[in-house]
Amino acid sequence: MPTIFLESRDNPKIKHLRGLIEQNSYRKKQAQTVLEGTHLCLSWLEKKRKINSIFTTERALEHEDFEKIAEYYQGVIFVLSETLYKDLSTLGTTLACLAIVDLPTSTQALNFTEDTLILENVQDPGNVGTLLRSAAAAGIEQIVCTKGSASLWSPRVLRAGMGAHFSLQTYENIVLEDILKQFKIPVYVTSSHESESLYSQNLRPQCVWILGNEGQGVSEFALRHAQAVSIPQPGGQESLNVAVAGSICFFEMVRQRL
Template sequence: MTPISSLANPTIKHAAALLTQHRIRKKSGQTVLEGVHLIEAAIKQNFTIKQIIIGQSALSHPEVAGLIEQIAQSIILATDAVYKQIRSLGTGVDIMAIVEIPTPALGVITSDCLILDGLQDLGNIGTLLRTASAVGISTIISTTGTAHLWSPKCLRAGMGAHFSLAIFEQVDYEAILQKVKIPLYATSSHTDKVIYQHNLTQPIAWVLGHEGQGVSEIFLRTATAIALPQPNGQESLNVGVAGSVCFYEMLRQRQFAQH
């Protein structure tokens, strides 16, 4: 296999654009997974791998060899110099995959879900997806204006959680309120009723809002507001932490409460 040595190669150019430009990801309906772990997670969930790009030195790596055995799709080899110019990760195993972004249609929701309302920090979003998946929340809805959940940075933060979730992106408020048929719960600083005073054993739609502005008024009008205790007087918690606290209190009430 002759390695590609030019950045002008169409596949190399496309991968570089997908890694850096939301516009290209949206137009093509594709994104990039970097590293062995994410690619393995995608394969386990039967995601279709469109293209694999491997840095020349990584070809002999045992983890890469194992992946190649599982993938029948097209594999191209790039010189180390070319690969290093397009990757967004630091030093590691130089392998990336181009995959299709799922675009499922939102149906009626009657089981636990997470609504991301205007969040912008991709690290926070990835953390929330990872934690939601860990506790058994499998449906994720993002409102218009929320950052792109399938960006490479968010995928890395999610550590493979994306592939076990049903993700519905850029859904308008009216559609969400129409389709979500379970109670909405939103973190808020305008209530004195803390999370431990709420019964969280029924299906819940958790609403987590923009890092600075919080949950939109349209959701607050219909959601049950919950407070997270902060006895040391901090103004607020990081949204990734706040969501994780909520999810695990829900899990505790359902599976680990004292009887």
Template sequence: MASQWTPFMSIIYLESKDNAKIKHLRGLIEQQSFRKKQKQTVLEGTHLCLSWLQEQRKIISLFTTEVALKHADFEKIIDIYQGAIFVISESLYRDLSTLGTTLACLAVIDLPQSSQAIDFKKDTLILENIQDPGNVGTLLRSAAAANIKQVVCTKGSASLWSPRVLRAGMGAHFSLYTFENIELDMILEQFDIPVFVTSSHHATNLYDQDLTKPCVWILGNEGQGASEYALSHAQAITIPQPGGQESLNVAIAGSICFFEMVRQRQ
């Protein structure tokens, strides 16, 4: 079905990579410091953009190509979005995009601002110095699916609202309360619920734990694991690996923990 174009919507063609709007878009995609300064980020792909709009949230500006403009998936977005659409060349889109070959869709949004405080009695995921955007996004996606609504990131972790983490999260961000750049020693002892940390050494079996009540999960750095502080202030648990591998990918390990919790609560 064709989109219903409104008189409030305009299409603006941008040809130069030196255009101010293109420079602004590139800065948001490539530089965390620029995202922080502008308090904005970029959603990439039609799935993320549509999910954002369906949450009744605002897109500041929308970029696409002439070919994508006529695509059915993009038309679903412009049926909801009310604003200018900036059309760029296919080559410029490929230069800007982090996704490679995909339907052209880049949306600038304001970073969500919340006065919500950390709830120390609620199921919580703590990411301690997890640096890979794919791992961070996958963990947010698994946490949201397991009904963990609160995610805390320490300094050193990948920026939650970077385009790459957003891409890996597939919209999970939009249903979560997130907190970034938190010092672990400032919050951990305030939790009034069990706190678990994954470890491959000196830990008890995940499947021996009672996970039927709210708890905290700490997942540590991909290479070094959790910090000594985390290990000394939480119950270390391990996932049995009868195949004999040294360790699991952190996103896989976290997902296993979350869904053992879900299983016990069914």
């Protein structure tokens, strides 16, 4: 693989990379994002998607994962010093690899009759990425994010998603009031108020799951237009982490459909 060494923090390519890592507005303006780690890069390439450029270190370049990447990626690899790479990276323990890719654009209209996950103002990138990973594993392929949720294609959400994004149809900055009444299938929200047990629901038909903000839960609008379900907690905890709660719901659905 051809390589070029970059040493200066002021190099335009480094400035561009840093902007994509750190600024959501810059990612939107450039219509690009950054995949971090060889696992994400290989998952992306295996879906026959294009990588625009890759940044790594001299030490990491010798790793066998880069031999696998070379099977798909024919471009130049930019090699950075360990110090410069650590200054850019949001991880500290993964194999050095940062790849710039174009932001995918959804080519399909929202389908109001298929399994859907709606994230309403879910703000933590780790929670969002974990929910996408669980949804993909459960066979939910359509993800909707309302305004106020963490950006689906930020490096942190991508890292938590571990490649789940690449098999999903995603829609961002959606206004819940504009779409919710259009669904022709049951809609569920997780809530501890006026709710029925998750395990009393018939989840075999296609359905919609709405998961809300980590502190405040779902909106009043969502509660008025959906069936509220709760997860029994014999241990008496006040609430579950939203990613844990969502995963439990998805796999109860899977269990019933098997």
